[in-house]
Amino acid sequence: MSTKEQRERIELLQGTLDLLILRTLLLAPAHGHAIAKAIEFRSDDVLQVEQGSLYPALHRLIKRGWISVQDGTSENNRRAKFYRLTASGRRQLEVETSKWDKLAGAIARILRPAETEGES
Amino acid sequence: MNRRKRMMEDLDQDIRDFIERETQDNIERGVPPEEARYAALRKFGNVTRVKEDAREVWSFVWLEQLWQDVLFGLRTLRKAPGFTAVAVLILALGIGANTAMFSVVDAVLLHPLPYSHPERIVFLWGAPVIDRVPDPKPYGALAVAGWFTHARSFEDTAIYQTGDVNMAGADWPERVKAAQVTSDFFRLLGIQPYGRSFLAQESVPGRDQVAVLSDQLCRRYGAPPDVVGRSVLVNRMPFTVVGVMPAGFTYPGKTQIWMPLPLPWTFAASHISDQAIYFTSIARLRPGVSVEQARDEIIRVAYPASQENSNAASKDFEVKPLREALIANNRGVLWLLLGAVAFVLLIACADVANLLLGRAVAREREMTVRAALGASRWRLMRQTMVETLLLSGLGGLSGLLLATWSLGAIRLLVPSSMPLAAPIRIDGVVLVFTLAVSLASGLLFGLFPSFHASRSDLSRSLKEGGHLDTSDRGLLGHTRSLLTVSEGALSLVLLVGAGLFLRSFARLSEVNPGFNTERLLTAQVTLAEGVYQDSSKRNEFYEDVLQRVAALPGARSVAFTSNLPLSGTVVTTAFRMQVKEQSQQPPPVGDAQFALLTSVSPSYFRTLGIPLLAGRLFEDGDRDGAPKVAIVSESLARAYWGRENPLGKNVSFPGPQPDWREIVGVVGDTRHAGLSAEPSEELYLPLRQSASPVAFLTIRTEGAPPLITAAVRRAVAEVDRNEPLSDFLTMEEHISNSMAPSHFRTVLLGIFAALALTLAVVGLYGVMSYTVSRRTHEIGVRMAMGARPEDVLRLVVGEGFKLTMVAVGIGLIGALALVRSLSSLLYGVRPLDPLTFVAAALALTAAALLATYLPARRATKVDPIVALRYE
Numbered sequence: 001m002s003t004k005e006q007r008e009r010i011e012l013l014q015g016t017l018d019l020l021i022l023r024t025l026l027l028a029p030a031h032g033h034a035i036a037k038a039i040e041f042r043s044d045d046v047l048q049v050e051q052g053s054l055y056p057a058l059h060r061l062i063k064r065g066w067i068s069v070q071d072g073t074s075e076n077n078r079r080a081k082f083y084r085l086t087a088s089g090r091r092q093l094e095v096e097t098s099k100w101d102k103l104a105g106a107i108a109r110i111l112r113p114a115e116t117e118g119e120s
Numbered sequence: 121m122n123r124r125k126r127m128m129e130d131l132d133q134d135i136r137d138f139i140e141r142e143t144q145d146n147i148e149r150g151v152p153p154e155e156a157r158y159a160a161l162r163k164f165g166n167v168t169r170v171k172e173d174a175r176e177v178w179s180f181v182w183l184e185q186l187w188q189d190v191l192f193g194l195r196t197l198r199k200a201p202g203f204t205a206v207a208v209l210i211l212a213l214g215i216g217a218n219t220a221m222f223s224v225v226d227a228v229l230l231h232p233l234p235y236s237h238p239e240r241i242v243f244l245w246g247a248p249v250i251d252r253v254p255d256p257k258p259y260g261a262l263a264v265a266g267w268f269t270h271a272r273s274f275e276d277t278a279i280y281q282t283g284d285v286n287m288a289g290a291d292w293p294e295r296v297k298a299a300q301v302t303s304d305f306f307r308l309l310g311i312q313p314y315g316r317s318f319l320a321q322e323s324v325p326g327r328d329q330v331a332v333l334s335d336q337l338c339r340r341y342g343a344p345p346d347v348v349g350r351s352v353l354v355n356r357m358p359f360t361v362v363g364v365m366p367a368g369f370t371y372p373g374k375t376q377i378w379m380p381l382p383l384p385w386t387f388a389a390s391h392i393s394d395q396a397i398y399f400t401s402i403a404r405l406r407p408g409v410s411v412e413q414a415r416d417e418i419i420r421v422a423y424p425a426s427q428e429n430s431n432a433a434s435k436d437f438e439v440k441p442l443r444e445a446l447i448a449n450n451r452g453v454l455w456l457l458l459g460a461v462a463f464v465l466l467i468a469c470a471d472v473a474n475l476l477l478g479r480a481v482a483r484e485r486e487m488t489v490r491a492a493l494g495a496s497r498w499r500l501m502r503q504t505m506v507e508t509l510l511l512s513g514l515g516g517l518s519g520l521l522l523a524t525w526s527l528g529a530i531r532l533l534v535p536s537s538m539p540l541a542a543p544i545r546i547d548g549v550v551l552v553f554t555l556a557v558s559l560a561s562g563l564l565f566g567l568f569p570s571f572h573a574s575r576s577d578l579s580r581s582l583k584e585g586g587h588l589d590t591s592d593r594g595l596l597g598h599t600r601s602l603l604t605v606s607e608g609a610l611s612l613v614l615l616v617g618a619g620l621f622l623r624s625f626a627r628l629s630e631v632n633p634g635f636n637t638e639r640l641l642t643a644q645v646t647l648a649e650g651v652y653q654d655s656s657k658r659n660e661f662y663e664d665v666l667q668r669v670a671a672l673p674g675a676r677s678v679a680f681t682s683n684l685p686l687s688g689t690v691v692t693t694a695f696r697m698q699v700k701e702q703s704q705q706p707p708p709v710g711d712a713q714f715a716l717l718t719s720v721s722p723s724y725f726r727t728l729g730i731p732l733l734a735g736r737l738f739e740d741g742d743r744d745g746a747p748k749v750a751i752v753s754e755s756l757a758r759a760y761w762g763r764e765n766p767l768g769k770n771v772s773f774p775g776p777q778p779d780w781r782e783i784v785g786v787v788g789d790t791r792h793a794g795l796s797a798e799p800s801e802e803l804y805l806p807l808r809q810s811a812s813p814v815a816f817l818t819i820r821t822e823g824a825p826p827l828i829t830a831a832v833r834r835a836v837a838e839v840d841r842n843e844p845l846s847d848f849l850t851m852e853e854h855i856s857n858s859m860a861p862s863h864f865r866t867v868l869l870g871i872f873a874a875l876a877l878t879l880a881v882v883g884l885y886g887v888m889s890y891t892v893s894r895r896t897h898e899i900g901v902r903m904a905m906g907a908r909p910e911d912v913l914r915l916v917v918g919e920g921f922k923l924t925m926v927a928v929g930i931g932l933i934g935a936l937a938l939v940r941s942l943s944s945l946l947y948g949v950r951p952l953d954p955l956t957f958v959a960a961a962l963a964l965t966a967a968a969l970l971a972t973y974l975p976a977r978r979a980t981k982v983d984p985i986v987a988l989r990y991e
Contacts, residue, residue: 032134033141051138051164055131056173062127063177069130081134 017049017057019100022085022093025067029084032058058083066092124178131174139164185499189506196507197514203479204511207472210882211515211561213875214468216522219554220530221461221868223523223544225454230549231542233443234368236310240405242414243445244277245438246422247399264399265302267421273414276404278305279381282372284646285354286844287337295646295846296337297374298354300381306332308404309371313363315348318380328380331359335367337376354379355648356842372400402442415439446539453865453945460617460872463610465561467876470603471883472515473565476508477600478890480569505566512562520546520554533867535860568599600887601923607883608927608964609934611876615960616935618873620946621866623956627948628862633685633855634790634799636729640818640851641825642684643832645843647813656744658811661839666721668835669819674828677820679724680807683716684816685790686854715756716792716800719815721807725787727820735767735785743808751785756801771803781805794858796947817845825850865945877967880927885971888920892975899979900987909980916979920972927968928961935960 024030024038035058036049061067066089072082085093142160147153164170197204232238246264268277280301287296306317313332322328331354333347341347344364351358359379370376405414419437480487487500495503524546531544546554645665652658662680670678722738724730733754742749750771757766770780789799807815817836821828829848836845849857856863892899899912939951949956 031137033138036138052166052170052173055135055170056177059127059131059174059177078137080137081130 016100017053018061019093019096020047021054021057021061021083022066022089022096025083025085026090026093029070029072029082031072031080031082035083061089064092065089124175127178128171128175131171135164135167135170185502186506189503190510192503193507193510197510200479203475204514206882207475207511208514208518210468210471210475210879211512211558212518212522213879214465215512215516215519215554215557215561216526217461217519217872217875218458218465218557219519219523219546219550220526221458222553223527223546223550224530224534225458226547226549226553227540227542227544228450228538229447229454233446233541234311235371235442237404238442240275240407241309241442242403242405242411243438243440243442244401244403244414244418245399245445246401246418247436264401267418268401268403270421271414271417273405273409273417274403275406276304276308277401278302278308278403279399279401280305280372281381281400282375284846285377286356286646286648286842287377288353293842293844295644295844296376297370298377298379299372299375300379302381305378305402306365308402311366311369313365314344315361315363317363318378322380323382325382328382329357329359330362330380332363332365332378333361334365334370334376336370338364356651411439411441443541446541448537448539450538450861452941453861456941456945457865457868457872460614460869463614464872464876464879465557466564467607467610467879467883469561469565470607471879471886472511472561473568474600474603474883474886476565476569477603478886480504504569505563508566508569509559509562512558512565515561516554516558519558520551523554533864535864536857537861538864568603597891600890604880604884604887604923605927605930607880608924608968609931611873611880612928612931612960612964613934613938614869614873614876615963616931616939616957617942618866618869619956619960620939620942620949620951620953621862621869623949623953624946625859625862625866628795628859631791631795631948633795634730634788635685636820637851637855639821639823639825640728641821641828641832641848642687642819642851642854643817643845643848644684645815645817645836645845647815647843649813651842652813655811658813659743659808661843662721662807662811662815664839665817665836666723668838669817669832672828672831672835674822674831675819676822677723677727679727679818680721680815681718681724681818682720682807682812682815683718683792683802684818684854685728685792686794686851686858687816687849715803717803717805719805719807719810719812724804724818727818728790729820730790731788733786733788734765735783737785737787738804738806742806746809748779748781748809749784749806750781751787751804752783753787753789753800753802753804755789755799756803757786759801795855796862862945862947877964880964881967881971884920884923884968885974887923888916888972888975889978891919892916892979895979896982896987899982900984903982904984904988912980912982913973913976916976917969917972920968920976924965924968924972928964931964932957932961 020039021035024035024042030038032054036051036054039047039049058067058069062069062083066086067083068086069081069083071079073079139157139160142163143153143156146156146159151159161167233241235241264279265277268274278301280299282297282299284295285298286293288294301318303318303320303323306313315332317332318330322330331352333341333352335344338344338347338361341350341352347361347364350361352361353359354377365378403414405411415437418439422437490503491497491500527544527546534540534544647658647661652661666678666680669675720738722740722742725732725737735751738749738751752760752766760766761769766783766786769783771783772779772781787804790802791797792800792802817832819825819828819832826848832848833845836843899907899915902912902915935957936952943951
C-alpha cells in the first residue's frame with residue numbers, strides 16, 4: 001500500500017460503519033463480501049471496509065435485532081449467508097440517518113461558515 | 121450460548137466465502153491463482169482476531185476473561201504447591217483468628233437482642249432515698265408503678281425481682297433461678313409464652329400461684345402442651361403452669377421460672393433498707409424518646425421537690441439501654457481483642473505480600489513475555505489481582521474451617537459473665553465478615569505485587585534475562601524491608617499487651633484471698649421462708665447438718681456462712697454500723713459505715729483457715745440469750761478504730777432500738793468481690809445470734825472434695841428432704857470462675873501475640889533467605905577474596921538485626937501509645953511496666969535473630985566456585 005493511498009482513505013468513525021451497512025442492506029439483502037464491496041464502490045473507494053471491523057459490526061447489528069441472517073444462494077449459485085434489514089433496523093436507519101445529517105451539517109457549518117451560509 | 125455457537129459457525133462459513141470471493145476477484149483482475157489467495161488472506165487480515173472480536177459481541181467478555189484468569193491462576197498456584205500452601209496457611213491463621221474473634225463480638229455486642237424492637241428497651245434501676253420521695257407509702261412496687269404511670273417517656277414498664285426457689289427434682293430437690301415479674305413483663309419484651317402470660321389480676325396475693333416455665337425446665341416434666349395446666353411444687357407450694365417460654369429465653373439472667381410479682385409489693389428485707397427503695401425494672405421507651413430524657417423524667421416524677429440536688433438525685437436512678445446494662449464492662453475487652461486480632465491479620469497480609477513480591481521477581485520474565493505478546497498493563501494487573509484474590513479466597517475458606525474448629529474451645533473460654541445475645545456460631549453476619557476480611561486482605565497484600573508487575577520495564581527485563589539490576593532490587597528490597605519492619609513492630613505491640621495481661625494474671629493468681637483455698641467444698645442452701653420463719657428452726661437445721669456432715673469420713677472441718685468469699689453470688693447485705701460512744705442513745709444515721717455483714721458458725725474461721733489476730737473466735741456459747749458479740753475483720757478495725765484496740769468496743773445497727781454488740785475478736789481479711797478487689801470490711805456475727813435463711817456450707821475435706829459430694833447431699837436430706845443444697849463447687853472452681861474474665865483475655869491475647877510473633881518471624885526468615893539467595897554471587901566473591909564464614913555470618917545477621925532493631929523501636933513507640941487503654945484491665949502491674957517491655961523486645965529480638973541466623977548459616981556454606989558460576 002502506498003502512502004498516497006493511505007492518505008486518501010478515510011478511517012470510519014465509530015458507529016459509522018453500522019450506518020453504512022444498514023444503508024447498504026436497505027436496497028437488498030447481501031452477503032458480507034458484497035456489503036464490503038458495495039461500500040467501497042459507492043464511496044469511490046474512499047472508504048475502505050476493514051474486514052476486522054465488518055464482521056464484528058454485522059454481529060453487533062444482529063444482536064441488536066436490526067438485521068437478520070439467513071442462508072441463501074448467491075448470483076453464481078453458491079450458498080452464502082445473506083444479511084437482511086429488519087423492520088426495526090429500517091427504523092433505526094432513519095434515526096441514524098437524520099442524526100448523521102445533523103452532525104454532518106453542524107460540522108460543515110463550523111468548518112466552512114461562509115459556504116454553508118451561502119448555500120442555505 | 122447456543123445462539124453464539126451457531127453464529128460462530130455461520131461466521132466461519134462467511135469468512136471462507138469472503139476469502140473465496142476475494143480470491144476470485146483477484147484472479148479476475150489477473151493476479152496469478154496461487155498468489156490470489158494469499159492476497160485475499162492478506163487483505164482480510166488476522167482471521168482469528170476477527171473471530172475473537174465477533175465472539176466478543178456475543179459474550180460477556182470480561183466474565184470469560186475473568187474465568188480464564190481464574191483457571192490460569194489456579195494452574196499457577198498448583199504449579200507452586202509449597203508457596204501456595206504456606207500463603208494459604210498464613211492467611212488461614214489470620215482470617216480464622218479474626219473470624220473466631222468476630223463470632224464472639226457478634227454474639228455479645230452486635231447481634232440484636234432477641235426481643236421485639238430491642239433498641240427501645242431500657243433497663244431501669246433505682247434506689248430512691250425515702251426522705252426525698254414525697255409519699256413513699258405504700259413502699260415498693262406500687263409507688264414505683266405510680267411514677268411509671270406519670271412518666272410519659274415509657275410505653276410499657278415492668279418491675280421484677282430475682283431469687284432462687286426450690287423445686288422437686290429427680291433425686292434431690294433443686295434450686296432454680298426464679299423471677300417475680302409484673303404482668304406486662306413478657307409483652308414488653310415482645311416474647312409470648314406457649315400457653316399464656318400472667319393476667320393483671322394474678323398480681324394479687326392469693327391469686328398469684330401461677331408460673332411460666334423456661335423451655336429447659338419444662339422438658340423435665342414433658343412437652344409444653346402436656347405441662348401447661350399442670351401443677352408444680354415451688355417452695356413446697358403448688359403453682360399452676362400457665363405458659364412455657366420459647367427455648368433460649370431466660371431473661372433476667374438465667375431464669376428458669378417466672379411468677380407474678382404480688383402487688384402491693386411489700387419489699388423483702390433485701391429490697392428495702394432503712395433508707396431507700398430498691399427496684400429493678402425494664403421499660404419500653406416511646407418512639408423518639410432518648411434514654412437521657414427518660415432518666416430526667418423519672419427523677420422529676422419521683423423527686424418532685426428536689427430540683428436543687430439533681431446531681432445526687434441522678435445517682436439514685438440508672439436508665440440504660442438494655443444492651444448496655446447486659447454488656448456492662450465487656451465491650452472494651454472485646455473491641456480490644458478484635459483490634460489485636462486485626463493486627464495478626466495485618467501481619468499475615470504483610471507476610472503474604474512479601475512472599476508474592478519474592479515470586480514476582482521470579483515471574484518477571486513470564487510477565488515480560490506476556491506483555492511483549494500484547495497483554496495490556498491492565499490485563500496483567502488483573503491477572504495478578506485474580507491470583508491474589510484466589511489466594512485470599514482459599515485462605516478465607518481454610519480460615520473459616522479453622523474458626524469452626526476452634527469455636528468449641530472458645531465457647532469454653534468465654535466467661536459466663538459475658539452476656540450472649542445469641543449463641544457463638546458462624547452465622548450469616550460472620551460469613552459476610554469473613555468474606556469482607558478475605559477480600560480486603562487480598563486487595564491489601566495483592567496491592568504491592570500487582571503494582572510491581574504492571575510497572576516492569578519490558579525491554580530491559582528481557583535483556584537481563586529476568587535478573588534485576590541493583591536499583592530495582594533496591595526499591596523492591598525497600599518495600600520488603602518496610603513490610604518486615606511493620607510485621608515486627610505490630611507483633612511487638614501484641615507481645616507487650618499479652619505480657620501485661622500475663623503478668624497481671626500471674627499477680628492475680630498470687631493474691632492471697634485471706635484463707636486456705638485447697639480442698640474446700642462449698643454448697644448453698646436457702647431455707648424455705650414459710651417453714652423456717654423462726655430463727656431457732658433455722659439454727660436447728662444448721663446445727664443438725666453440721667453434726668451429720670462433720671461425722672462423714674473425709675470431712676475434716678465443717679462450717680456455715682452467710683457470705684462465701686469469691687463465690688460470685690455473695691449476698692451483699694450492706695448494713696450501717698456505728699461505734700458506741702459513752703451515750704446509750706441510738707446512734708445518729710449520719711455517721712454510719714457500710715460493712716459486709718456475715719453470719720458464721722463458730723467453726724467457720726478454722727474451716728477456712730482465716731487467722732485470728734486478736735481476742736477470741738465465736739464459741740458454742742455465743743447463742744440467743746447470751747451477750748451479743750461480733751468479730752471484725754482487720755481492715756474494718758483499721759478503717760474504724762485506726763490504732764485503737766477494737767476489742768471491747770460496741771457496735772450497733774441503725775434502728776429505733778439500739779442493738780449493741782461487743783467486739784470480741786479481730787480476724788484476717790478475706791476477699792469477697794474477687795481477687796482483684798480490695799478486701800471487704802467485714803463484720804461477723806455468730807450464726808446462732810443471727811441466722812440468715814441463706815447459707816453456704818463449707819467443708820475442708822481430707823481427699824478430693826467431689827468424693828464426698830453425694831454423702832453430703834444424703835446427710836442434708838436426712839435433716840430435711842425438701843431443702844436442697846445447690847451449687848456444689850470447690851473453692852478452686854469459685855476462684856477460676858472469678859478469674860474467668862482475666863483468663864479469657866489473657867489466653868486470647870496470648871494466642872494472638874504468639875501467632876503474630878510466629879508470622880513476623882516467618883516473614884523475616886523469608887526475606888533473609890531471599891536476600892541470601894540473591895547475594896550468593898556477591899558472597900561467593902567475598903569468600904573468594906578471603907572473607908571468613910564469621911564475616912559472612914556477621915554480614916547477613918547484621919542486616920537482619922538492623923531490620924529487627926527498627927521494628928523494636930517502632931513497636932515500642934506503638935506499644936507506649938496503646939498500653940494506656942489497657943490500664944483498667946490490669947491488676948498489680950502498671951501499663952508502662954518496664955519488665956514487660958524489655959521482655960517483649962528481647963523475645964522479638966531473639967526470635968528474629970534465629971530467623972536470620974538460619975539463612976546466614978546457609979550463606980557461609982556457599983562454595984565460591986559454584987557461586988561464581990551461578991550467574
